Amino acid sequence: MIRLNLKKTLKSAGGIMALDLQLTIEKGQFVTLFGESGAGKTSTLRMLSGLLKPDSGTIKVGETTWFDSHKNIDLKTQLRKVGYVFQDYALFPNMSVRQNLEYALQKNQDRTIIGELLEFAELGELEQRKPETLSGGQKQRVALARALVQRPEILILDEPLSALDLKMRIKLQEYLLRVHKKYKLTTILVSHDIGEIVKLSDCVFELQNGRVIKKGTAADFFGLNKTSAKFRFSGEVLKIEKEDVIYVISVLIGNDIIKVVSDRTEANDLRVGDQVLVASKAFNPIIQKL
């Protein structure tokens, strides 16, 4: 179990924010921190991994205290068992794939982990390549493999897939789930993609102004369990057009755009960019073999 109790005054472009956060994450869970930019998600993760020092509070992981401002405990970043994956990969450009992984090895650490991770990430054939010759998806697999070299207990994924195209994102989502299970990790994801969050996480915490304002299982959190409708998807409103007495709402679901006819009572509540649930009964759609 990870127990965070953090206070930190953060300065950003939008002014000063007082982060005051209590968060408990069960061991082995895959959780997502959700919320607007500047809500404190990345700062929280940086404090957990030791990259940012809280003004006060405690960080406890299992029975170990990583940080306690009263007892003057502040475990070094290198000693915290955290793997961190960033959106921009943060690979060393002058090193090969294998060297990027080896760089993360601790003194006297068994080197067999490198081969195991290269194989698991299907990077064996690419191990001598430099990052610049790799695709975005391949780079992110290298970054993920490197984050696992020190056998972390906690894996932090800060918008790891947001720079990738949809096809690669879906492939890597499955890969993230496999990594999470195989290495028995506690994984903390930052993501804005509701489809991705629902697919990956056990639990979602919403942050706003440095505080947790809502939590729940992914399906409950986004209201997906609120109807008996089985033909349901989450997506983003792209366009709202009035036609005759009705409205036609275009919604992006995955990489498909679908259209939903709606009455003004619903259409008036919607704005372009809103995340929405689209649902119909399982009895309605037709199905045809292609």
Add this chain to the structure above:
Amino acid sequence: MSIVCVQVDSGEKFMSVVIDTPESAPYMIKGNKVNVLFKEMEVAVTTQKELDISIENRITGNITSMEEGVLLSRLVLETTIGEVIAIISTMSVKQMGLVEKMNVMIMVKLNEIILAP
């Protein structure tokens, strides 16, 4: 699969067919509160109260307002279950001679009713 009978606050009964069963959906317990949802486009309107037709859910109501479009029209109806919106073709509105204050019956097939626990 189940057919669920829901009594709404005004006493009217709604039937819904769902692919869930009480085993697959814990909310399906007698006496449990659910919301009943249906789409405005799925509401049929008739002036004949004794229609022999395979539409299970029927409620009478008065047309309180009507917005006629070129192809479709939006009817607001005052019923015992509250305000119901029906979107039907302007062709039907004209053919049936629907006007405000008229008493009509609205009908929704049971496969169009969504239950929201």
